[in-house]
Amino acid sequence: MAPSIDVRAVHKRYRGTVAVDGLSFSVRPGEVTGFIGPNGAGKSTTMRLILGLDAPDSGEALVNGVRYASLRTPLLEVGALLDAEAVHPARRGRDHLLWLAHSNGIPRKRVDEVLDQVGLASAARRRAGGFSLGMRQRLGIAGALLGDPPVLMFDEPVNGLDPDGIVWIRGLLRELAAQGRAVLVSSHLMGELEDTADHLIVVGRGRLVADTSVAELLAKASKDRVEVTTPQRAEVMTVLANAGATVTVSGSDAVTVEGLSGDRVAPLLTEAGLTFSELRRHRATLEEAYMELTRGSVEFTAVESATAEGDVR
Numbered sequence: 001m002a003p004s005i006d007v008r009a010v011h012k013r014y015r016g017t018v019a020v021d022g023l024s025f026s027v028r029p030g031e032v033t034g035f036i037g038p039n040g041a042g043k044s045t046t047m048r049l050i051l052g053l054d055a056p057d058s059g060e061a062l063v064n065g066v067r068y069a070s071l072r073t074p075l076l077e078v079g080a081l082l083d084a085e086a087v088h089p090a091r092r093g094r095d096h097l098l099w100l101a102h103s104n105g106i107p108r109k110r111v112d113e114v115l116d117q118v119g120l121a122s123a124a125r126r127r128a129g130g131f132s133l134g135m136r137q138r139l140g141i142a143g144a145l146l147g148d149p150p151v152l153m154f155d156e157p158v159n160g161l162d163p164d165g166i167v168w169i170r171g172l173l174r175e176l177a178a179q180g181r182a183v184l185v186s187s188h189l190m191g192e193l194e195d196t197a198d199h200l201i202v203v204g205r206g207r208l209v210a211d212t213s214v215a216e217l218l219a220k221a222s223k224d225r226v227e228v229t230t231p232q233r234a235e236v237m238t239v240l241a242n243a244g245a246t247v248t249v250s251g252s253d254a255v256t257v258e259g260l261s262g263d264r265v266a267p268l269l270t271e272a273g274l275t276f277s278e279l280r281r282h283r284a285t286l287e288e289a290y291m292e293l294t295r296g297s298v299e300f301t302a303v304e305s306a307t308a309e310g311d312v313r
């Protein structure tokens with residue numbers, strides 16, 4: 001099936017800053033694709049380029065095979081929440097959606113449907129200026145859903161949502177993908193994406209760092225690591241280190257072993273007469289896998305800012 005979003009060799013520079021540096025990836029229907037990377041990696045810029053809000057210096061970004069600018073009723077093709085603050089504060093929530101619907105020939109009754117869907121029906125006649133950040137997020141999501149589009153993009157949609165809202169958006173993203181839509185979502189919350197995303201596009205300094213399924217990335221990061229629970233931690237560490245493994249302490253009675261498979265660890269410990277109550281494959285979290293992947297592509301680090309402060313003094 002043709003990808004729903006196709007980013008091809010896109011470059012974008014703002015004066016001295018290269019925001020996107022030859023980025024290519026695609027987003028497929030029926031999946032939630034997480035778009036992740038450190039601050040300043042170029043995620044929001046890429047989303048703006050896909051939506052035609054900015055033009056690439058070279059390369060192209062296509063939605064359903066065409067440039068956004070050539071879509072006649074864009075809200076029917078792609079819905080997006082980029083900036084929840086983009087609503088005029090004097091405008092009532094419902095009026096904002098009515099205006100959007102009118103501009104794309106969408107029937108008025110759809111406005112009430114999406115207001116219900118995002119849980120804003122009771123607040124819809126209030127002015128957006130009085131909305132909390134979470135309510136503005138929900139209004140932005142309502143706008144994205146208005147045209148019932150096959151492609152959706154959300155830039156940090158859980159930002160400002162309370163725990164109930166976070167659970168709700170997780171369910172919504174999964175539901176949209178299960179309906180066959182392509183969903184691209186940026187987030188800094190790895191725990192959220194681990195539960196929600198099927199696929200990941202990882203960027204650093206405007207470049208592609210990884211284009212991988214979540215399952216594949218976690219399997220790779222977990223590879224060759226085994227967790228051993230034992231009352232004889234020191235002895236276990238010695239035996240396994242002598243067998244060539246890298247062994248680190250992971251709890252008062254637990255170690256993580258790298259470089260030896262579970263099949264080899266168990267007989268080594270048994271032969272040495274050591275006891276262990278549990279031996280299992282270490283399952284990396286998305287957070288761990290992500291930190292490993294993006295090491296070296298983090299633009300703004302605590303060390304750099306400390307140096308900058310030091311320069312001032």
Ligand SMILES: Nc1ncnc2c1ncn2[C@@H]1O[C@H](COP(=O)(O)OP(=O)(O)OP(=O)(O)O)[C@@H](O)[C@H]1O
Nearest residue numbers: 014017018019037038039040041042043044045046
């Ligand atoms: N309009 C602009 N003018 C100048 N520089 C810009 C502009 N938009 C983005 N940049 C720069 O481009 C780089 C990428 O920014 P972008 O907002 O796309 O990153 P991001 O991955 O979305 O970051 P974050 O996770 O912090 O939201 C940054 O260095 C940013 O300062």
